[in-house]
Amino acid sequence: MSPSMPPLLLGLLSLVVFLAGAALGALVVVWRTPRALRRQRARLNHQWEQRLAQAAIAQAETSERHLEDVTERERKRIAADLHDDLGAKLLTIVHTSEDERIAGLAREALEAMRLSVRGLTGKPMQLADALGDWRAEGVARLMQAHIEPDWAPLLDECPQTLPARSYVQATRVLREAISNVIKHSGAERCQVRCAIAPTHLELLIQDDGQGFDAASSAPHRGHGLASMLSRAQQIAGDCEIHSQPGKGTQVRLSVPL
Secondary structure (H helix, E strand, C coil), X not given: CCCCCCHHHHHHHHHHHHHHHHHHHHHHHHHHHHHHHHHHHHHHHHHHHHHHHHHXXXXXXXXXXXXXXXXXXXXXXXXXXXXXXHHHHHHHHHHHCCCHHHHHHHHHHHHXXXXXXXXHHCCCEEHHHHHHHHHHHHHHHHHHCCCEEEECCCCCCCCCEECHHHHHHHHHHHXXXXXXXXXXXXXXXXXXXXXXXXXXXXXXXXXXXXXCCHHHCCXXXXXXXXXXXXXXXXXXXXXXXXXXXXXXXXEEEEEEC
8 A cells, every 4th residue: 555645745735736727718708708798798789789779760750740740731832822812813704804825824723733732732632523513524625626525424323532632633633644635636426434443443435536646747746645655654543545536535544343
């Protein structure tokens, strides 16, 4: 049996083992601490970025609502000014002018102004009322131009509404189509038909006039046709124009509901 280890040596050996263990533990802590700090820092950065993004979104929504409110108030103010000031002056010219041409131009300007005011106010239009207004105006204009109107009223109930912008742009397309019939077609008869589908309103304007070659139409006519197409596109609608010399012209307008 080997002699027992002296107590002093045994104590020194125990101290060495203890210090080695302590040093190893410290190394482990030192090695792991930067990783934990990096993870915590990354987590805090992510939370901070999320809060900044949420704050930016909230600020943008608040600014957008404020801008919409200001824009709406300004539209209503302009609409009121047009109606009260310009409208009153145009109406005075209509009723007091001795020149029928000037009175007629003032009447047209008054109708255009009223249409613009309706668009500015943003109030939706009952589809039944829109169809009635379009028919009354179109028939009156065609008869005044000695063109036979064939504009059958829509007998079915139509509870749908048209947004103000859709009503305004559709009205302008219809007016341009009727103006083309009166000014350029040489037609004796103009037929208008309306149909309501689940997703859209369709209007068909057909005349028996001289027609034209769309590829080589006159500049003034071409500008009017381009305006009709553009106005339909602005309300996500569609406008198709078909014409051939000697075969009249057909305008098909589709307005989303």
